[in-house]
Amino acid sequence: MKLTLRIWRQTGPDEPGRMTTYDVTGISPDMSFLEMLDHLNEELILAGDEPVAFDHDCREGICGACGMVINGRAHGPERTTTCQLHMRHFTDGDTIDVEPWRAAAFPVVKDLVVDRSAFDRIIGAGGYITAPTGAAPEAHATAVPKAVADTAFEHAECIGCGACVAACPNGSAMLFTSAKVVHLNVLPQGAPERESRVLDMVGAMDAEGFGGCTNTGECATACPKGIPLPSIAAMNREYLRALSKGR
Ligand code: SF4
Ligand code: FES
Secondary structure: OEEEEEEEOOOOOOOOOOEEEEEEEHHHHHHHHHHHHHHHHHHHOOOOOOOOOOOOOOOOOOOOOOOOOEOOOEEEOHHHHHOOOOOOOOOOOOOEEEEOOOOOOOOEEOOOOEEHHHHHHHHHHOOOOOOOOHHHHHOOOOOOHHHHHHHHHHHHOOOOOHHHHOOOOOOOOOOHHHHHHHHOOOOOHHHHHHHHEEEEHHHHHHHHOOEEEOOOOOHHHHHHOOOHHHHHHHHHHHHHHHHHHHO
């Protein structure tokens, strides 16, 4: 395949960025999108040019590092992570725009790399339990109904990729934060911090400068892990419950 790539290049956080065009040949439809960028970077390095900086780690759809906006959509045309997006979903001769996540709370570090440490600070505000979990047999000592375990697991699937923020016209982190809150708040092990968790995590989210939720639903549409939109309503209920109880 032969493609024309228009990639956002920005040398540093305080430098102006711009779209730069590259013509790339020799792309296999079986390559992942990141492998295609590796291929471009090898050519740039051979030509003595600066390779395109992009974030990645697992390349298995697990770590959430590989976020970028492809043709205006978070993670591109398929509902998956960029590392799991394959070039067979594009057509020979296509022009593809590649940009970093766009959100005030995710400042650009370089090229396609953004700083998502705001997510770490939200998790640090309450995304944990204080109950000692002990060894594996003890972990099963507290019975968890199947339906509750399923809900917790569904929300635990959030990989912190930030596609929900990038897709949201308000740059809201409500879907991410609700996934973390609901995951632990439904479990008996998470009960001791049930109120403080939601108050602290929502407080941290607001302090980081993420926008509010206006129910556009773009977040859940873009989420590669299928975190459901009603998760946000569940978090709002937890928040009102915590306010009514006091800490
Ligand atoms: S809620 Fe979905 S889109 Fe948002 S960070 Fe988690 S996995 Fe990514
Ligand atoms: S590199 Fe880990 S999810 Fe894509």
